[in-house]
Amino acid sequence: MASLHSTHGTTHKPESITLSELRSEFSHHDPTIARLNNGSFGCCPSSIISAQQRYQLLFLRQPDYFYYNTLKPSILKSRRIIQELINADHVDEVSIVDNVTTAAAIVLQHYTWSFFSSSFQPGDAAIILHHSYSAVKKAVQAYISRAGGHVIEVPIPFPVKSDDEIILEFQNALQMAKLNGRKIRLALIDHITSMPSVIIPVKELVKMCREEGVDRIFVDGAQAIGHVEIDVKDIGADFYTSNLHKWLFCPPSAAFLYCKMSDELSNMHHLVISHEYGNGLAMESGWVGTRDYSAQLVLPEVMEFVRRFEGGIEGIMSRNHEKVMEMADMLSEAWGTELGAPSEMCSSMVMVGMPACLGIKSGEDALKLRTHLRECFGVEVHMYYRAPIEREVDPVTGYARISHQVYNTVEDYHRFRDAVNKLVKDGLTCSLLPN
Template sequence: MKSELNWEDGGREAEAAVAESGGDFDGRARSAEICTRGQECGQSGSRVSEELSSFESGGGQVDAVGGCGRGDGDSEGKRGEYVPPPAIERLDGTNSQDSHNEDASDGAIAASLADRDGYSAPANFHFVSESREATLQREFAHHEPGVARINNGSFGSAPKCVLDDQAEWKAQWLRHPDAFCWDPLTDGFLAARKGLAELIGYPDVDEVVLLENATSGAAIVALDCMWGFLEGRFQQGDAILMFDSAYGAVKKCFQAYCVRAGAHLLEYKMPFPVASNSEIIRTFEEFLQKKKAEYPSRTIRLVILDHITSMPSIILPVRDLVCLCRNYGVEKVFVDGAHAIGSVDVDVNGINADYYMANVHKWLFAPPVVAFFHAKPQLLSRLHHPVVSHSYGAGLLTETYWVGTRDYSALLAVPKAIQFMKDLFGDLKAYEKSNHDMAVEMGVMLARTWGTSLGAPPEMFASMVMVGLPAQINIHSHDDALRMRSRLRDEFHVEVPLFYAGESVSYMNSSKHLAYARISHQVYNKLEDYYAFRDAVNSIVDECTLSVGLRNTHLDAEEVVV
């Protein structure tokens, strides 16, 4: 699809974008494929500039959507009401407007989506048969009732059948731990690694190892970089480059291991809100050019990229960015895919990074906490698990099989988690598309209600969407965002992370909001979860508006007295 879509105006374009993308929203759905082969890398800068110019000249700007008086735009309805997106014409001649009504049936919503360019209704909570719905209710009955959980991205959620499988693995260990340490443990690990390899482009299964979390994967790479400085492979002052949006624990991991060993950290400020993948590619290439000119004698030893950034959350065009790094002489590229598997297509061979890691518990139904790590085969021999145990020096794969006495049951339950996903959706792409479509649908609904906008085009979101919050909610700092998040949890029973964007770089300042919410969608979510969030924000806005009105009345009275 083309990035020139005016993707926020009225919601129609956003919905059309979802349908047109056909589920391929891994950063490649753009007007031209940039730098997909090594020999094309040198042409990327001019092509990116042309694409961005085409976007801007085509009217592709981030304008506030018309809402209901919750922002600065013109009101199209009564204050506090939800103004639905323009109707989607169905094949039967009716329209989909009713499917956006709070009282609309799930069947109506499913019918609305089913007619979009042959789109099949996703097998998730909203569009499933009664028996499937009952299954999901049973599988996630352990969730606290009455809480709108629209933050699956932080911790994920394992269904009951997977938790039961984990419990059986744990019981097997407790029954006879000496026997379990041999064949059951190694066979279980191999089954999990094979299952994951099938989902990430079929690399050699020996290139895929299981870890306790993604941060351990970052520590593996950081340790190797540290030894590169200490052993003289790298020169003092050589650089490690990362995005300012890199996950905090990953940043600190490289600070702890590498800076003390002599590394110089560089940080690229990612624009947000963002208009297109081309904008990311263009500005990142400009940053590489600038730093190469500033530090001609320094080598960039490593670039750290997110496949999906955590906060603000967007899909990065990692294939193109990896290619740019190669073209500019970057030695190694590490992709942090913590949110990726189960959200976007992950093809480790196609991405062509030197290292790739992802959490399995976030979006693939595994119990907490499970991650996988992939490295190119020629690099595996010098990589080590950060926890040194009996197998140190036997290779990373062997080292990860036994990291001392600990609970390995979550890692061993991965095959059951994969099977749960397949039982519901048939394959990974259908599952990813289901969550993506509903997350965008709900993001558009909220943005129209509040008269705000999304932080990026729909194809740059996976199962998490950044929705602008109305200015009246009064978030002017990171601390304000944390306090508001706590209030939403404690007073309104809504769990959603908030992002203060006041310090973000953006080339679209006319549409930039001070704060955004990162909403997630997972199979257990109901429409009511998003309505609860909508109503909570509306209530807070009404409260703030009333407070301002009372203050103004008091000032007027004082002026009269004077």
């Protein structure tokens, strides 16, 4: 990952953040909740919220001046920071959008027109992972399936032991897709799946797609920036997107869409057509009408914040991974269960098996347990249901997705451990929980 020290014209090293300052930065978090679910909505420090409010007040104070003199150069500054973070060649390859769902819709809409214009034939395929994020899968259905495209889902094993298992399943799916002479027009690959959470070997899958003649490759890195290293040139995909508000401390909502420089980029457009139409996707994305753009403007302040931690964002990512693995091992040992993936396939989120005696037998059970933990024990954690495989004996079908971010403490995980231990001791099962 590129160095951040020259990202926005500053060379000084800010003072290291103290423990009391760190607590103050997240003092707006509900103190009664052990927050182990950073992956869903992320977090935003108080200093970044203050920076956002300054931008909001600047706009409200004199909207015309802000629009003509502040907004465009500020968005460009944020785009340049993202360009450096992801190692893109050109700033024009980087657009800022609301979220990954928006980015996916921009790419998928572009390919829908290829079916309508007869560049693609009915039955041409798009390939996605079975564990792709639900909203993105529905977008694929809405854009590709309705246009006559064929959608192929790659089954991903879980629990998973190695990258090789995923690579083999993906290779098999590509071969099956081509049996009838079908052309694969788009591959949509997650960098980190959301549920269950696993780091996908994207570089290897992208290389495989190139070798098998897949037209275009789109990597959904919704959870990635600030979470794992991103080098778009090394990954080699045509499109890459990630949310800035998940693990990079921005307020919601802000994300980027990287589009590799090509003639095709000039034909891509934002979903909302406004005054910048025809001036390139980055410019179109920078103005979609009157709205609050402040979450997209605070990247310089975010970079100052992360530089206060030893090693900057790289140090934060490394420590988050170490801590979450330590806590995951502690929980699995306490409950006599296993993790859903080895350490090298985990980031700052880990899937921890839940005690089988809790009776998690459906997605509804997982949601009921999650709600019960929140309302009765003050623990916020994502739950996943895995259907048992045939002939499994006493299978672990429930997994908790725990995360670690800079605000978390050991006590958060101890509270979760003790809550589950109490449920087991009391003989509570999901069938006894209210809907």
